[in-house]
Amino acid sequence: MTSTKADIDHSYSLSNEFFRLWLDDNMHYTSASYITGEETLEEAQWNKCRILYEYAEITPDKLVLDIGCGWGANLAYLVKRGVKRAHGITLSTAQAEYARARNLPGVTIFLGDFFEFEPPELYDALQSIEMIDHVVSPEQANQGLAVDLYRNYFKRCWEITKPGAFFGFQAILRDRVPRNRKDLEDLKFTADVIFPGGLNPRLEELIMAIRPYWECLEMRTQRTSYRRTTAEWLKRLRANEAIIRAKWGDRVFEDYDRYLSTCVRAFDSYWSSDVQMKLRRCDEAL
Numbered sequence: 001m002t003s004t005k006a007d008i009d010h011s012y013s014l015s016n017e018f019f020r021l022w023l024d025d026n027m028h029y030t031s032a033s034y035i036t037g038e039e040t041l042e043e044a045q046w047n048k049c050r051i052l053y054e055y056a057e058i059t060p061d062k063l064v065l066d067i068g069c070g071w072g073a074n075l076a077y078l079v080k081r082g083v084k085r086a087h088g089i090t091l092s093t094a095q096a097e098y099a100r101a102r103n104l105p106g107v108t109i110f111l112g113d114f115f116e117f118e119p120p121e122l123y124d125a126l127q128s129i130e131m132i133d134h135v136v137s138p139e140q141a142n143q144g145l146a147v148d149l150y151r152n153y154f155k156r157c158w159e160i161t162k163p164g165a166f167f168g169f170q171a172i173l174r175d176r177v178p179r180n181r182k183d184l185e186d187l188k189f190t191a192d193v194i195f196p197g198g199l200n201p202r203l204e205e206l207i208m209a210i211r212p213y214w215e216c217l218e219m220r221t222q223r224t225s226y227r228r229t230t231a232e233w234l235k236r237l238r239a240n241e242a243i244i245r246a247k248w249g250d251r252v253f254e255d256y257d258r259y260l261s262t263c264v265r266a267f268d269s270y271w272s273s274d275v276q277m278k279l280r281r282c283d284e285a286l
């Protein structure tokens with residue numbers, strides 16, 4: 001079983017107000033891209049959007065789909081860049097409500113499972129920012145199904161795009177396994193308690209799975225950017241400790257503190273990384 005609607009609501013629908021306290025102003029819940037190292041979290045999040053905008057070769061007249069659009073932060077960027085029509089899909093009810101309430105001109109938000117989504121028309125460009133970590137469960141990976149299931153995702157992406165489409169894709173990666181029990185327990189806690197049903201892909205699995213539907217033209221990894229992003233989230237979470245404990249209870253604060261501290265350590269220690277890819281649709285090869 002991969003992340004179900006209940007899993008997704010557990011991970012993302014706790015409370016929009018809670019996430020608003022420690023994410024950036026626009027509610028990006030994925031790695032920012034620190035380029036100069038001098039940026040604020042907010043500026044680094046726009047860097048990420050710009051990179052993925054360029055990777056997807058978006059222009060204002062193109063119809064774009066953001067798969068796993070969260071609270072609509074990247075869609076807000078598209079509108080800022082003059083994109084006239086964009087769609088977003090999320091499996092989280094609270095995110096869909098929040099994204100719709102932004103009233104972004106030309107933007108339609110779909111609430112539902114991407115794998116059951118029948119788009120009203122084909123897309124010129126795709127973007128997906130760290131949704132693929134919900135596509136394969138740890139049990140499925142143990143059964144050797146990961147590459148087939150990721151390929152099924154990329155096939156669906158191929159089916160809903162027009163020839164000539166580009167895809168700006170970002171994924172959190174699992175690289176190395178820690179050696180000591182405490183670190184393993186913290187990672188297991190993050191997987192089981194914060195993101196049930198999810199699993200970060202390995203880079204080599206993604207490289208195998210994109211073919212024969214997409215080819216990777218460019219790729220950049222940004223482990224240290226994710227370290228800085230999660231460190232900033234942790235700082236903001238702690239700055240709001242009293243409010244969080246009062247409103248959502250000690251357990252929520254302590255769980256999120258443990259999860260974000262584990263993330264910082266995971267990026268510091270090379271257990272995890274993050275990748276951005278520029279993918280081009282293979283139109284002729286099939």
Ligand SMILES: C[S@@+](CC[C@H](N)C(=O)[O-])C[C@H]1O[C@@H](n2cnc3c(N)ncnc32)[C@H](O)[C@@H]1O
Pocket residue numbers: 003008012027028029030067068069070071073074089090091092095112113114115128129130131134
């Ligand atoms: C880590 S969040 C990233 C959100 C957003 N892209 C961002 O950058 O902030 C993962 C997103 O994937 C969505 N998601 C996961 N599985 C999904 C599915 N099967 N169909 C649609 N959305 C899904 C979640 O609802 C959530 O919005």
